[in-house]
Amino acid sequence: MERESMEYDVVIVGAGPSGLAAACKLRQLSQESGNEISVCVVEKGSEVGAHIVSGAVFEPKALNELFPDWKELGAPLNTEVKRDDIYLLKNDTKQIKVPNFFTPKTMHNDGNYIISLGNLCRWLAERAEELGVEIFPGFAAAEVVYHEDGSVKGIATGDMGIGMDGQQKDSYMPGMELHAKYTLFCEGCRGSLGKELIEKFSLDEGKEPQHYGIGIKEIWEIPAEQHEQGLVVHTAGWPLAEHGAAGGSFLYHIEDNQVALGLITDLSYSNPWLSPFEEFQRYKHHPVVKQYLSGGKRISYGARAITKGGLQSQPKMHFAGGLLLGDDAGTLNFAKIKGSHTAMKSGMIGAEVVFKAVTADRANDDLVEFAAAYAGSWAHKELHTQRNFGPAQHKWGNLIGSAYAFIDINIFNGTLPWTLNDPKPDYAQLKPAEDFAEITYPKPDGKLSFDRLSSVFLSNTNHEEDQPCHLKLKDASIPLGVNMPTFAEPAQRYCPAGVYEVLEDANGDAKFQINAQNCVHCKTCDIKDPSQNITWVTPEGTGGPNYPNM
Template sequence: MEFDIVIVGAGPAGLAAACRIRQLSEETGKDVSVCVVEKGSEVGAHILSGAVLEPTALNELFPDWKEKGAPLNTPVTEDKIFLMTSAEKAIKVPNPLAPKTFNNHGNYIVSLGNVCRWLAEQAEGLGAEIYPMFAAAEILYNEDGSVRGVATGDMGVAEDGSHKDGYMPGMELHAKYTFFAEGCRGHLGKQLIEKFQLNAGKDPQHYGIGIKELWKIDPSKHQEGLVVHSTGWPLSETGSAGGSFLYHIEDNQVALGLITDLGYENPHLSPFEEFQRYKTHPQVKQYLEGGERISYGARAIAKGGIQSLPKMSFPGGLLIGCDAGTLNFAKIKGSHTAMKSGMIAAETAFNAVTAERKADELTEFTTAFEASWAYKELHVQRNFGPAQHKWGNLIGSAYVFVDLNIFNGALPWTLNDPKPDHSTLKLASECKKIDYPKPDGKITFDRLTSVSYSFTNHEENQVVHLQLKDSSLPLGENLSKWNEPAQRYCPAGVYEIIAEDDGQQRFQINSQNCVHCKTCDIKDPLQNITWVTPEGGGGPNYPNM
């Protein structure tokens, strides 16, 4: 199939791009065709975020979004920030002493999945074609090396490579320009960065793993519009960095989660178990007691900032949104910057297509993006993440207060963070083991029960999408050095060490549990695990995360 523009991924960046292309087509009378392919079972099925949405980009894209019924129903009414000093105690940080990026006046608590569903409706109404359940599995190239488009994955291939009943080959989607908007650690984006050396001279990208639950709570405990952030315990006990959120959304629901910095050192640490511990703190537990968990999920976030932002253009296409790493970690927000990158990509490519250019490099995108408010925002707040890594949450936050609140990011230096997250683990023998309590089934839960609340499903007997470069390394290297950390950093119980009857051990991959968070692709210390897309439609089915 031939299109002017093909977009991989129906997240905020990809959908904003599709909407903007079709808006320009209507405004100018010059028809530019656009197709969006999405690996989830529906738009929004794989979308997971906190989320507090800053509406800057949405205001530009659809100034009448309220009249169009955008699902921004809960304006933020109050911000609270806590320093968790222990398992029982917390200190409320006065708002004037907090980094100004934590001021959410004018923002909205949303289900980002529902926002994407609404954006997809707008895009289709404008004439874009959107195909869920089609996973882009391969990048196609022209003879000159420029990107020609993508091929979707074959359906109905058994684990041994044979064709099952109902086999359907993938489809080639050709385009003048292809946008890759897969979200954090996109598997095609990763290939493009390597092929075109887009990250040359940059810091490595840095990541966190966000684990989230949605609860329905006692109406007497609910305060619609309240935003609570915290740092410190439980991660501080292991010298790890990160922070938490608890957002009071509509319908007596709260969204809560813990973001664990994937630069942690102790291989015994489990981000999932740390999240369970977080919920037992009185500041959090007070809201959950008597409530009911509705859903669960996890997703990595790219938080390296502009120091880690790769070149976003290459012959025949663009990396946009979190596929490049446009999230503003100082705000813990990425939807507005992702959308803006998609809108700029749309305007750049629209001009190129209507000028009858084809598959050249859209170098003017970089100039336009760096002139935008999105890039300027990332530049002002560029030192937030490196300061946290360098000095820890407490001293790092103090530095950020001075940098942002007093100097507005104008200090004449940029901090760097050159050590990749996968290389930070110390040997297991050098680190204290962590004794995590058993779940109580009311506030805290086990992994497999939690995965059932992500409504994850993969077609049985398909090619395993978690690929090992060397199958001997999990037991031969990772187990002896780091007690095979995949058993703990995975929030879905995908990786296990199984003891056989004869006393031998086996490394087992339960790929059907995978929630597509990409943590294994990021944190494996030998970079032995590669995440590739499974059959389209597989993975989590988040209802409103």
């Protein structure tokens, strides 16, 4: 069956903060000028927000520009930050509280809000539809469509009803092509189409490799007497530092006696026995955290990779026929542990550039003017000011790296005349398993700590079982032939959803098993596999987690 096609002026891939901000801005400009342009957004989740995971402390700078009356419009920013507590955890029982004066000013959250980013995206989607944007949830953008000259023509959604054997089932429906004058790719961290575009157009030429973390998050209901709405708690050090890894945690007191908490593990770690999921379970037993969770109930679980390389790793964001925006291009400010505001701003800048091109009857051009517009924005200035935070953490660890950041950011305001380098990709940091003692993690107690499968259950993850596996191995022999003898096959541990297992078959031989049904779409396997043998592609639309308010 031939694929049908639809024509739009602008197609946007991904209903996250950058994509929705771009959609809203395009239609605002259209209405203000009287120049009608058509905009559609495709989203692989079952609904807008279903795949969104973030802490999240939200800086409203971009939202103030996009919707100055957001309070009157009922944006779900309900909890203003009241206090910041920052701790260095020395071990599993001891900690040092860091005076606010000695923390990088990027960690101060005056005027910010603790939110559900998923709920904010749902609200932005409502505004977009009111402005005339067409939004199609449940349709995964599975393929980039190109013109004969190599410029981007649009995207194709994935075929539905393909069996695990690759054959068409009775329910088969071919995907649809969405053609546009310009296509904006806003898939979030490690977008599968963004990865293809970066390679095809050499967008990362002359750049350092992108760097990542894996964020694992839960939401808890806690006793009222342990709750302090508006309190923000960050920690560094234990448990990750015990195994030579870097990262940090967050615990945010939101409304309704709930807290959002999580651990971000830098994917630059070298010990293949380390499990970010198990480290998160250990973290919850520390007295600083346990004091809030004891007697509470876990109600949500999720995980997602984040980009944290900063400007040094940010690819060129324009190419013939489209733009790469938000965390698809790595706009997150790791020094702030925030990226929604910069992602939104990149989307808004992209919308302004594209709108001018479309109304000037241009199509499929390389929008080189985007680079200057982005470079002149506050988002780029912010990322430039704080460009050395991540590399300093990688070079010198949390303690010395944070001390450097204090001097760089608080005293010199990011004007020191050098840029630190971080040239080794995260997957290449992994060392042989024989160099380390195997880590024995404590069993979950079912009160504060839990296993993977009960956690995945809380993410409401589901995939149509009879479909091709969306976790592709370039070489099926590598997991057991290379990764197992050298790295004790780390996919068993870095995946936060129990997707990868090494089992014994009926003959007692090792078998590498992929439980694709469990996948929460975090993309960690695509990033951290030491052989770069795993490629994450989109499963059928609506598949994956269904987060209510992450």
